[in-house]
Amino acid sequence: MTAAHSATSPKHIGISPRFAFEPKSSAKRRDGLAALAFLAPYLIFFVLFLAYPFFWGVWISFHDWELVGTLRKFIGLAxxxxxxxDPIFRVSIRNTLLFTAITVPVMVAASLGLALALNRENRFHAVLRVIFFTSSVFSVTVATLIWIMVLSPDRGLFAHLFNSLGLQPIAFLGSPDWAMPALTITTVWWSVGFPMILFLAGLQQIPQELYDAARIDNASAWRRLTRITLPSLKRTIVLVVVLQIIGQLQIFGQPLIMTGGGPADRTRSMVQTIYETGFNEWQLGYASAMSLFLFGVMFLASMLQLYISRQED
Incomplete structure (x- = not known):
């Protein structure tokens, strides 16, 4: 064997002779098995806890299926x-869509405003960011109990404010006109922290040189906002809107704890109706059909928002 051949042999350069002349197909197969091994834990979780329950729910929705009992009758699309x-479900659809239409714009505007105000590199604004984000850590039970006390017409914060002004306190949670706005305020206070963090992350990705150039050109704060900040945050805004639409369409804990769906079903949500149908009335097939309808609404809303954003791009 020549010296040149010996210097470049697989053994000399540290490559195992087993893999020195391995066919490409074998190498690809080995890489594929390695990738599958890494993905296996997630795939198992996805199949067992997401895919299988979803398709099982689709199958149940075509049956008259009791939660407790032996009734398993196929009824198709009935x-x-x-x-x-169902008039109750139609009311819950209207309430859920109304709540989403009110809450999502308020949430996006409030979180964006907080992000713009707190996008400063100092300790004071860092503490404020922590304070505003802290409410998102609370459970829905804690958040709603806080606002039940705040909105109480007897000893609540707003009751004391109205009394100090010589006005009659309002029973917000017992009023057909004020119950929905009360739920909106509670939800925004509870959930504003997470979208605020997303907007802060987006703001910190905007090059400072753009603002410096705009100031040199004597651009006003409003023009810097509309010509630099908002266009740069477009993808973040779309993400926040989609996440909020999906989240608010699933509202459940706030009306269940604060109003029980009342007064006069004015705050009854789709998820509450699904829950009561499935677990109180034991009509699991009917509840599954409602759940799939809610899934379809969330899916279409998300796809429409993404489509509009892509068309604008």
Whole structure:
């Protein structure tokens, strides 16, 4: 063997002779098995806890299926026809869409405003960011109990404010006109921290040179906001809007704890109706049909928002 051949042999350069002349197909197969091994834990979790329950729910929705009992009767699309003829479910659809339409714009505007105000590199604003984010850590039970006390017409914060002004306190949670705005305020206070953090992350990705150049050109604060900040945050805004639409369409804890769906079903949500149908009335097939309808609404809303954003791009 020549010296040149010996210097470049697999053994000399540290490559095992086993893999020195391995076919490409074998190497690809080995890489694929390694990738599958890394993905296996997530795939198992996804199949067992997401994919399987989803398709099982689709199958149940075509049956007259009791939660406790032996009734398992295939009825086709009957649950879906009954769903749209159910006045209680129609009311819950209207309430949920109304709550989402009110809450999402308020949430986006409030979180963006806080992010703009707190986007400063000093200790005081860092403490404020922590304070505003802290409310997002609370459970829905803690957040709603706090606001039940604040909105109490007897000893609540707003009751004392109204009394000091010589006005009659309002029973917000017992009023058909004020119950929904009360839920909106509670939800925004509770959930504003997370979208605020997303906007802060987006703001910190905008090059400072753009603002410096705008100031040199004597651009006003409003023009810097509309010509630099908002266009640069476009993808973050779309992300926040989509996440908020999905989240607010699933509202459940706030009306259940604060109003029980009242007064006069003015705050009853779709998830509350699904929960009561499935676990109080034991109509699991009917509840599954309602759940799939809610899933379809969330999916279409998300796809529409993403489509509009892509068309604007």
């Amino acid at each position: 649950n879906y026809w009954d769903m749209f003829e």
